[in-house]
Amino acid sequence: MTEQEHFPEANVAKRLTGMVDQWRDEILAFTGELIATPSETPPGDERKIAALILDRLERLGLRGGMAVSQAPERPSVIFRLRGSGDGPRLLYIAHTDTKPVGDARSQWDTDPFRPVVRDGRLYGLGAADMKAAVAAFVYAAASLRQIEPLKGELILALVSDEEGGGRYGAHFLCQEYGLTADMALIGEPPGIHREWEHLHIGCRGVFCFTIGVHGTQMHSSLSDRFPSVNASLKAAELMLRMSRELKFTFEPHPLCPGGTTLNLGVQLKGGVYFGVYPGYAEFSTDLRTVPGMRREQAIRDLEEFLAARQREDPNLKLELRFRPSPADWIAPSEINPDHVLVKALEWASEHVLGFRPPLSIYPAGTDAPKFQLIAGIPTVPAFGAGLISVAHGPNEWVGVESIIQACKIYVLAAHTILSRGAGEAQAL
Numbered sequence: 001m002t003e004q005e006h007f008p009e010a011n012v013a014k015r016l017t018g019m020v021d022q023w024r025d026e027i028l029a030f031t032g033e034l035i036a037t038p039s040e041t042p043p044g045d046e047r048k049i050a051a052l053i054l055d056r057l058e059r060l061g062l063r064g065g066m067a068v069s070q071a072p073e074r075p076s077v078i079f080r081l082r083g084s085g086d087g088p089r090l091l092y093i094a095h096t097d098t099k100p101v102g103d104a105r106s107q108w109d110t111d112p113f114r115p116v117v118r119d120g121r122l123y124g125l126g127a128a129d130m131k132a133a134v135a136a137f138v139y140a141a142a143s144l145r146q147i148e149p150l151k152g153e154l155i156l157a158l159v160s161d162e163e164g165g166g167r168y169g170a171h172f173l174c175q176e177y178g179l180t181a182d183m184a185l186i187g188e189p190p191g192i193h194r195e196w197e198h199l200h201i202g203c204r205g206v207f208c209f210t211i212g213v214h215g216t217q218m219h220s221s222l223s224d225r226f227p228s229v230n231a232s233l234k235a236a237e238l239m240l241r242m243s244r245e246l247k248f249t250f251e252p253h254p255l256c257p258g259g260t261t262l263n264l265g266v267q268l269k270g271g272v273y274f275g276v277y278p279g280y281a282e283f284s285t286d287l288r289t290v291p292g293m294r295r296e297q298a299i300r301d302l303e304e305f306l307a308a309r310q311r312e313d314p315n316l317k318l319e320l321r322f323r324p325s326p327a328d329w330i331a332p333s334e335i336n337p338d339h340v341l342v343k344a345l346e347w348a349s350e351h352v353l354g355f356r357p358p359l360s361i362y363p364a365g366t367d368a369p370k371f372q373l374i375a376g377i378p379t380v381p382a383f384g385a386g387l388i389s390v391a392h393g394p395n396e397w398v399g400v401e402s403i404i405q406a407c408k409i410y411v412l413a414a415h416t417i418l419s420r421g422a423g424e425a426q427a428l
């Protein structure tokens with residue numbers, strides 16, 4: 001079977017990418033408008049950005065978009081470009097919120113909410129993560145609508161609250177709203193060192209826990225005269241031991257050569273004040289997990305390590321707490337590399353970029369596990385414009401050309417899948 005048999009005919013592909021080119025200025029301007037519409041989580045309020053997207057869909061003749069939400073201030077936007085047959089349902093997902101500017105405002109060279117283009121890069125908060133993808137998906141739908149009806153259905157889910165854990169966004173859509181599809185793509189920025197570096201077919205998960213250490217609260221002037229345990233020092237010693245010796249069990253994954261990442265002390269608390277010997281200290285930790293890892297095994301590894309430390313040191317009194325569910329364990333997930341959506345994205349990349357980004361596992365978490373594990377939708381967790389390494393900090397940017405390329409890849413991949421009936425698409 002040759003790829004030409006599956007890919008849109010050359011004239012259709014040309015028409016589709018030509019339409020994206022015609023919309024070039026509009027796509028870039030719309031990305032800028034999205035950047036200029038703050039949607040930071042926390043505090044978490046996507047009403048303005050949802051209204052902006054719905055208005056744009058209407059203006060492009062894409063009718064029937066809706067805001068759906070569990071809480072009034074946390075709407076997600078759903079839009080369906082319905083097909084004329086029994087073809088597959090393809091879901092394109094982008095989150096509309098960003099992390100806050102936070103403590104980095106003074107390090108920005110530009111206003112984070114004013115889009116600025118410099119040297120082929122569009123700067124602004126959320127430029128890469130992931131307002132460029134929102135614009136690219138909207139205009140991919142607009143381009144697809146211009147050609148004859150497809151057999152399958154394209155669904156856009158432009159979701160809230162990804163940066164807050166997804167309870168109001170992806171989790172709500174999968175668990176309560178009942179969003180379904182046959183396959184999904186999240187347009188998260190895939191690059192770490194450069195744009196279009198990888199096509200991520202899986203993402204690592206996150207295991208979040210806190211260890212509290214108990215000591216002896218007393219007058220600190222007498223700490224060497226009476227038996228006493230310094231909780232802060234014990235916690236520090238334990239963290240050091242964990243950083244050197246704690247190993248979690250997992251099967252090596254060929255696309256995830258770095259394995260797990262243990263981030264000790266992402267939050268620290270302890271002690272009371274000068275003059276008070278510390279009676280309690282705690283530190284929180286996030287472990288980035290590899291596809292295939294299971295919660296029960298990770299907990300067992302951790303508990304066994306802590307029990308061994310307590311056997312060595314009878315003065316080590318501790319408690320292990322997990323972050324409230326579901327944020328304690330965000331499962332890793334992956335899609336089969338032979339899945340039709342992966343193939344379609346590879347072909348579309350070849351057509352638009354001239355090469356196929358190698359397959360990989362995304363180091364960060366995304367909403368993919370919710371769509372994959374709750375809603376049962378095979379999901380590509382990250383493929384689109386930009387770099388994850390410039391997100392969540394000052395001077396976030398996305399390549400102007402990459403936004404247009406992303407839109408072209410999305411439209412070509414969607415056409416490849418949706419122009420076929422359900423059975424045909426599976427056979428790709």
Ligand SMILES: [Zn+2]
Binds near residue numbers: 095129130162188189
């Ligand atoms: Zn993101």
